[in-house]
Amino acid sequence: MSSPLKICFNKECKELKSERPKKGWPLRNGELAELCDRCGSIYDEGRFCDTFHLNASGWRCCETCGKRVHCGCIISINTFTLLDAGGIECMTCARKNVVPLPNPSWPPLFYQTPLPDRLKDLSVKNWTQLAGSGPVPWRQAPSLFNSPINQPELHQRVPYDVDLSSGIDRLNVAERLSTSSLEKKKIEDFSERLMNGTLKGGSRNTLENGNAGIKCEEQPSSCRNKAQLSSSLKDEPSTPHFGLAVPYACPNEMNGQIGVSGTHLRPALQPPLAKQFHGNVHNGVDSSGEPQIRNGRPRVEARGRNQLLPRYWPRFTDQDLQHISGDSNSVITPLFEKMLSASDAGRIGRLVLPKKCAEAYFPPISQPEGLPLKVQDSKGKEWIFQFRFWPNNNSRMYVLEGVTPCIQNMQLQAGDIVTFSRLEPEGKLVMGFRKASSTPASDQDNEAHKTHMGYSTNGDADLADPSAWAKVDKSGYIATEAIGVKSSSSRKRKNTTLGSKSKRLKLESEDLIELKLTWEEAQGLLRPPPNHVPSVVVIEGYEFEEYEDAPILGKPTIFTTDNMGEKIQWVQCEDCLKWRKLPANALLPSKWTCSDNSGDPERSLCSAAQELKAEQLEDLLAPCNSAASKKLKGAKQEPDNLEALEGLDTLANLAILGEGEALPSSSQATTKHPRHRPGCSCIVCIQPPSGKGPKHKQTCECNVCLTVKRRFQTLMLRREKKQSEKEETSRKKQQPQKLIMPDKSGDDDPVPCSKTENSSPNQKKVVSEGSDDDSNRIKSSASPFKGQIDLNIQPEREEELSPGSDSGNVARLIQDATERYLRQQRLSSSGSNSNSAINQALLGGGTGEQQINNSIILDSSHQDPDEDHPSTLSIKTSASVSATG
Template sequence: MSSALTTASSSSSPLSSKSCYNSDCKELRPDRSRKGWRLRTGDFAELCDRCASAYEEGRFCETFHLNASGWRCCESCGKRVHCGCIVSAHAFTLLDPGGIECMTCARKNVILPLNPAWPPSLLFHSALPDRLKELSVKNWSQLAGSGPVPWRQAPSMFNSSLPSGELHHRAPYEVDISAALNKLNTSERLPVSLEKRKNEDFSERFLNGSLKPCGQDLCENGTAGGIKCDDKPSSCSNMPKQSSFVKEDSSTMQYGLNIPYAPPNEPSARGRISGTHLRPTPLSSLPKQIHTNLQNGADSSNETQLRNGRPRGESRGKNYLLPRYWPRFTDQELQQISVDSNSVITPLFEKMLSASDAGRIGRLVLPKKCAEAYFPSISQPEGLPLKVQDAKGKEWIFQFRFWPNNNSRMYVLEGVTPCIQSMQLQAGDTVTFSRLEPEGKLVMGFRKASATADQENETNKTKNGAPVHGDAELADPNSWTKVDKSGYIAKEVLGAKPSISRKRKNSTLGSKSKRLRIDNEDMIELKITWEEAQGLLRPPPNQVPNILVIEGFEFEAYEEAPVLGKPSIIPPDNTGERIQWTQCEDCLKWRKLPASALLPSKWTCSDNSWEPERSFCSAPQELSTEQLEELLSPGNSVAPVKKMKAAKLEPDNVEALEGLDTLANLAILGEGEASQTPGQATTKHPRHRPGCSCIVCIQPPSGKGPKHKQTCTCNVCLTVKRRFRTLMLRREKKQFEKEAETMRQRHKFQDEMFPDRSMDEESLTCSNTSTSKLMEEGKMNDGSDEDPNRNKPSTSPFKGQIDLNMQPEREEELSPGSDSGSMMKMLQDTGDRFLEQQRSNSGGTRSSSSDPLEPGGEREHKGESSSNVIDLSSNNLDADKDHPATLSLNPSASMSTTG
C-alpha cells in the first residue's frame, strides 16, 4: 500500500525529471524514458527501462507493490491480484457476493462487453501491458443496475466478447475518486465552504441511506446491494490514485468532486476519502455496451452490430454519455423516490424535455446511449412495453422502441403524455431516470425548470465568476453545489445549462419551447392582478414620469424601470411636504414616511427610521379613522394594501376558483372581523370605502370567525344567500336548457315514431314534464301551482317577484320566509319563476340587473353569458350535495312522464 501510495503521490508531486516515476525505483531513467501508465494530468508516467518493462509485462505490482496492502486472491483461480494501485486497477473485477476475480477468470466465466465509456485511449496509453489489456476489466455495473432487472442479469455484467483493448471498465466511483483527486491535485481545490458543503451533502446522502456510498461499500469488501470493492479501506484510499482516466474523458472528471481532498499519503486523509464523502457516480459514463450486454446476458456486441449495422468500435471514444444526460439528482429527489423503500437508488440519466418530448405526440426521445445502456435490449423497432414507476410510486407503462435512423437507431418512449402531464412537465423541464435496487425498478422522476434555474443561480453564486472552459470544465466536479431546497445538485455547467447556452440555435429550448420558469407555487404566489402589480411598482425616486396615453389609458413612463416595493399611498401634495403613508406588515397601522422613501416589501414599524417615536407597533396610529378613510379614497393613489386575500375572494375570483361552494361557505364564516371593522374592511379592496358592505369588504379572512347560524341574517349571510340563489338560478337555467334540448331531441325521435302527434302536444308535454319534475324534485308543494301550463302565479309571496337586484334588507322584507332556512324555498320559487319565463318567453332574453352592493354584481348579472353559468356549475358540484333539493331536471324522469 505504501508503495502504491507513494506511486500515486508521486503523480501529484512528480519526482525530478530525471528520476523514474516509480518512487520505489531508485534508478535514474535514461534521457529517453519509456512511458508507463497515464497520469491524471494526462501525461504518462515516465519510467526507467526496468520499470517500464515490468509495467508492460504486467509485473509491475509484483515487482514493486509486493509488500503493499491490497493484495487479494482471485475467487476462481486463487491467483493473487493487487487491487490497490493504479497499475493494477484493471486487473480484476468485483464479484457480486464479494471478493474479486482476476480478469482472466472473469473473461473465462462470462463474456464481458467492452466498456466504451472508457476508451482505451483514455485509460491506457499504447504501452499498456498486454496482460493488463487482457485483464483490464473492472466491473462496476452494479452501479448501473445489476440488480434483478429482468433485462440485465448480473452475470452478464462481466460479459465480454469484445477486443481486449476495449475492456476497460471503470467503476464510476473509481472515476469519481480519481477524477476528484486529479482535479484537486491540479490545483483546482474547492473553496473551503463549497467543499465543506459538498461533503456535508454527500455524507448526508449516504448516511441517510438514499444511496450506498461507494466508499463504504468499497471499504466493506463488497456487501450485497451496494457497490463492491474488494479492497480494504486503505485501498479505497488508493482508488483516487487510479489516475489512468483523465482529462480526455470529461466524464471521468465529473463526479469526482465530492471527495474531500487530502494528501493521499496522509492517513487521516485516507480515512476521509474512503469514508462517506464519495458521491455515487451518476453513471454518466457508463458504457452502453456494458449495459447492452447486461440487458440479456447475451453477447450483445453482435447485437450492437446488428443494430447499427456496424461494429461498435467505430464509435469508440464517444460512447460515454454526454454531460447533459448525467443524472444530477438532488437529495430531495432521491429521498422522494426512496421514501417508501429501503432500496438503493441508482441514478441513471436524465434528459431535459424538448418541445417534442413534452408535446402531445407523447414520444420522449431517449438519448441513444442511455437507452441502450439502461433500458432493455430491443431488436425490433416495435420494442417492448416498459414499466416505469414515478416518484410517487405510480406505475406507468411506456412503449420503449426505436426507429431506424441513419444506420442507427433513435430510441423513444411512447405513451409518455399522461405521465408527463401528471407531472405537469413542460419543455425545459427535466425527467430523470433511476433504478431502484435491488428491485430493479425503473423510476422516472422530474425536475422543473425553475428548480434548475434556482440551481443555476446558485451555481452562479457559488461559481464566483470562475471561467468555464468547455466540457472538461463543465464536467468539473466542483460544479456540484447546493440548491436551496433540493440539497446538492450538479451545477448546470455540468451539462444541460451549458448545453442550452451553447446549444444549437433552434434546438431544445428554442423559441417555441421556452417557458417562464415559475413553479406552480410561484405562480400562485404571483397570481396578482395587474392592478395589484401596478400598486407594487414604485417609480424610481426623484423621477418625473412622462405621461403616455395608450389606447385611452394613461401610463406613467419613467426613465428607469420601476421597482417593487412596499405599497404606499402618497397623498396629494397640499402642504409642500411630500409624504407617503404605508402600512406596517405586523400591526397594520399606517405610518407616515417621506415620499421619497423606498420601502421594502415587508416594511414594519421597526423600519421606521424617519419617525422613531412610531418605530414600534405599539405606537398609536397617527391617522384618525376619518383621515384614513380619506386617504384610502379612490382619489388617492390607492395601494393594494393587504388585499391579496381579499382579491382572491373577490366575486369574480370566487366564481372562477371556488365558485358556488365558496359562496356557500362564506355564509358560515364569521362576520365579526369583517362587519365590525369597516375601516379595515376597505383595506381589502382598493375601490371601496370604509363601510362598504360588498361581499369583498364584509367577508372575514378565510377560516376565521365563528360560524353563522342558518338563521343568521347578518349582512354577510344575506349577501351570500342572495348570491347563492342567483347562482343557483343560473344553474337551473342551464340545466333547463339542457333538458329542453334533450326533450326536443326525444320528441323528434318520437315524432318519427308517432308522426300523428301534434307539435302542441309535444311542447306541452315537454314543459309539463320538465316542470313536473322540477316541482317534484324541488318539493314544491304549495299546492297551487300543480299545472304550470296554466301559467298561474305561485302562491309564494315572491313568486314572480324575485328581484336579483334587490338589496338584502329589501329582500328580507319581501320574503319573510327567506331566512337561511328557507333558502331552498327561494330557490324553488326562483326556479318556478324561471320556468314560467321560459314558457311565456321562448328564447326571450331575461332582463338582468346588477346588484349595486356587489362589486362583481354587474358582471355577474348583466349580459352574462351561459359560459359563466357553466363554469360555476361545473366548478361547484359540491353545491349539489349540499343542496340536494335543487331544481334539477331529470331527463329520464321526464321521459317516463312523456312516454
C-alpha cells in the first residue's frame, strides 16, 4: 500500500514517511496505514490513541472497571468490546466476563475486501465516530476473532491503545494475554528503536532497565482463568514486565524491521495460523475456551507466527501444552520452536535464536550484552540464559548463551527441537523440546520425563553423583545458572571432572556412550535410597518410580526368581566378574564386589566359585542382549556401512531418550533443518533417516564425512592396538574387535552377535557398571529412532562430530572402557574359567564391549526407524560397557 502521499497517514502528524513507512492499522482497502517512523512506533506500542487521540472524542469508560478506553477509532478497535446493553468494556473485563468477543475485527474483513481509497480516510475519523457511538453489535461478529485464520490477520496492534503509563490498562486483554512479557520486551525494543528514532519513550527506558515493570495489573487477576497474560516474565529480574501487551509478536518486526519492511507483517499471516494453532493454543489447557486465549494469545502468537517463518512455528500439541503448564492454571502460549543446529547443541553453549522470534517474544534488548533470561523447562526447572545479540550485517543475531547445561539436561542434540512458550499468567518463558524422533504431537513433557527417567542425563561421573542426578531429575530442582556463569550444575560437574573443556566433553561423552535400555531396565538401574518409598508415576504406559530424594544409581543387576520362588538378583563382582546371588531388595553400591556379599559368607570372596553356571547366566542375560543383538544384526545387514557411519554422528545427535516412538520417515522430516533440502549433507541432514534422501556418499569428502572417517580410523587404530595387546594376554577368539568400521561391520562383525545375543547382557551390565569409573557410562539419550539405535554408540563418536570439538573425552572414555574390558578379559582368562564363559557371553567374545559398541554403531539400522524399541530407551552407555573391569 504505498500510498502516493509521502506524508504520514496520521493526519495529526504529517511528517514525512520514510521510504519504508511503518505499517499502521488496516485500512478498508486492505492496506495498512503507512505511518512515519514515529507514529508507526507509537502505533506499534499501542499508544497511538493516547498520543494522538487523547483529546478526541470517543473515550469511554469500561462499564466494569471504569478504565478509559478510546473507542473512537479504528486503532483501538480491539481494545474494547461493545456491550449488548450499551457501553463498552475493556477487553480485560470482557474476558473476565467470558464474553470475550472483541470488537468485530472489521479490519480483517476489510482487510480482505479492498475498498476505494477514499475509504481510507474513514479509518481514523469514521471509526472514531463509530466508537463514540453506542454499543455496536460487534459481539455478534466475534467469529472473526476466533477464527484462527483471521486472527493472524487481525492486527493486534490495534488493540493497544494504551499508553505505557496509563494506557496499559487499556491494552486489550487479549492482547495482553497473548503477549507475554517477552513480547512486552519486544515492545520495549520497539521503544528502544523508537527512542532512537522518534519515540518519546521514557517509559521504554524504564522498561528496558528492567523496571519497567509496567504490568497490567488487571490482566492477571481478572482476566482469565487460566489464560492470562503472562504479564511479565517474572523470571528475570531484569526482564521488565511490560504492561503493554505487545500487540502480537510482531512488534518487533514491526519495529525493528518495520522500518525496513512493513510488508511481511500482514502477508504472512494466514496460512500458518490455522494449522498451527489449533493444536497449540487451544489445547486442553485453554480448553477453557477462553476466548481470550483465542483472541488474545492465539492471535498474538498467531501473528507472531505469521510473521515467523513456518519453520519456527510452534507445533505443540495440546498435551505438550498441558504438560508444560502442568496442573497449574497457567496457560501456555506457544511461541516458537527451533530445531537445534549442530552449533546450538554444541558445547559452545549458544543457541541462535531466530531473529524474529527473539524480537517478538523475548525482551527487547538494546545492548549486545543483553539480559539474563529465566526460562523454565517443562519440568519446572529454571534456567537462566543470557539473551543477547551480536551485530551482524547491520542486523542482529540473537543468541541464548549458557544453554549447554539445559540442553544437556534435556539430552538434546542437533536435530532436536526446542520449543519456547510462555506461561501466561506468570509470563514465564517455558522451554520444551521434542526429540527429533518424536512426533510433533508427542508430548514433550512425557518425553522429557522419559528422557530423564530413563537415564541419567549425564554419562559423566556427574551422574555418579546421586545428588547431582537427583537434581537433574527432580522437578523441583532448579538448575539455575547464572547466565554469565556457564557452569551450570551439570557443567560444573563436568568441569570438575573434565576441566575447562568440560562442556564439550560432557556432550560428547554423553553422546558417546549410549545404551539402550528398556524403561524397565532403566528403572532397574535406579534404586531408591533405603527406607524410601517411591511413588509410581506412569508415563506413557511405563511405570516409573519417583523418589523424593535422588534415586541411587545402583549396580546393575539381573532380577529373577530362584527355585524357591523368591525374588533375587544377580550381581557381578567388579573384581572377579563372578555373579553372585543377592536378595532382590539388596541395595548395591555402584561397585560391587564379592566382599560386599555379606549375606552369603561362602561367596564373599572372589575365590569362591560362582553359583551360576555360564549357561544359566547366559540365559539370564540373554533377554537383555536381544535388543542389542538385533541392533547389531541390523547393522551388519546394513549394506552401506559407510553411510551408516556417516550418519552416525548425526544419529548420535539425534539420539533421543528412548522414546518409544519411531522416528521413521516422518521423523526424518523433523530432523532436518527446515532449510535443508534433501541431499543436504550438513550435519543435521546427514542423518540417515531411513535412507531417505541422498546422504553422504562414501566418497563424500565433506567435513563431516572426513571427520567421521578420520575419527573412525583413529578409533580403530586405537582399538586394534589395545586389542592386539589384549589378545596376547587373553584368548582372543577372532579378529580383534574390529572397530566397527561401517564397512567392515557389514561382514564379520566383530561383535559376537551371532552368539552374542545372549552375551549382550553385557550391555546391561555395562550400563550399570559404568557407574563407577565411567562417569559417562550411562548416557541416556533417547534416540530418535527407537529401535534403531545406537548409531550414537559408535565408537567414533568418541571423536565424533565437529572436527573442532575435541573428542578427547570420549576417546578417553572409550579407552577406559577398553582397558577395563581388557582387564576383564585377562582376569577371565587367567582367573576363574567359570567366569570366562560369562565374560565372553557378556563381552561377546573376546571383542568385548567394543564390539558391542561398534556393532551398535554400525547399526545403520537407525535408518530404520524405530523398529524395535518402542519402549526402549536408548541409553548410551559409555564405553564402560565392559566396565566391570
